[in-house]
Amino acid sequence: MPPASSPSPTPSPAPPSLRIAVGLLLVLGVLLLASGALTLAGRETVVDRFLSVQPDLDRETVLRSLVLGQVRYLLVGVAALVAAVLLLRRTAWARWLGLLAVLFLGLLTLLSMVDAGGATLFSLLVVVLCVGAASSLLAGTTAAAVRRADRPSAAGPAPGTSRWTA
Numbered sequence: 001m002p003p004a005s006s007p008s009p010t011p012s013p014a015p016p017s018l019r020i021a022v023g024l025l026l027v028l029g030v031l032l033l034a035s036g037a038l039t040l041a042g043r044e045t046v047v048d049r050f051l052s053v054q055p056d057l058d059r060e061t062v063l064r065s066l067v068l069g070q071v072r073y074l075l076v077g078v079a080a081l082v083a084a085v086l087l088l089r090r091t092a093w094a095r096w097l098g099l100l101a102v103l104f105l106g107l108l109t110l111l112s113m114v115d116a117g118g119a120t121l122f123s124l125l126v127v128v129l130c131v132g133a134a135s136s137l138l139a140g141t142t143a144a145a146v147r148r149a150d151r152p153s154a155a156g157p158a159p160g161t162s163r164w165t166a
Contacts, residue, residue: 018087018145021136025084025098028105028129032077035122036070043067076105092146099137106130 014022039046047062054062083098109126113119136142 012145014088015139015141015145017136017139017142021095021098021133021139021142022084022087024129024133024136025080025087025102028102028126028133029077029079029081029084031126031129032073032080032105036074036077039070040067043070072108073105076101076108080105087146090146095137095142095146099134102130102133102137106134 043063043066046066047059050062050066051057051059079097079101083094083101086094087098106127109123109130113123113127
């Protein structure tokens with residue numbers, strides 16, 4: 001007869017830096033997915049407005065550029081959401097995925113602001129969220145919380161069990 005299963009130890013509560021990182025990654029992911037989906041849904045209107053300002057450009061080129069740009073933002077949004085969900089499960093590489101996503105998005109947004117010669121409210125919001133998420137992901141408490149969950153305890157497995165059956 002198998003031994004009675006003991007209640008699994010409750011995981012330690014997530015530190016504030018981890019909760020903030022997850023929250024900011026979720027907000028960024030939702031914002032990027034909503035923005036990308038709405039822009040792609042109304043892409044003809046966006047292209048028409050762009051061409052009214054720059055009539056010398058080719059319609060197909062503008063449309064292709066718009067679609068590729070929005071697909072890029074959709075992919076970063078999905079990466080941010082995946083990182084947030086996996087950070088809740090304390091997966092170590094999710095921290096690096098989230099950091100890569102926010103650094104890429106922040107740099108991309110800053111470069112587009114410089115290229116456009118100004119900033120919109122949305123671009124400023126994205127940059128602030130990226131800075132907050134990056135600092136939370138790089139915090140020592142976030143790293144320690146993720147590291148603790150990935151490694152077995154220093155004391156080793158419980159008596160009578162192995163690392164694989166604990």
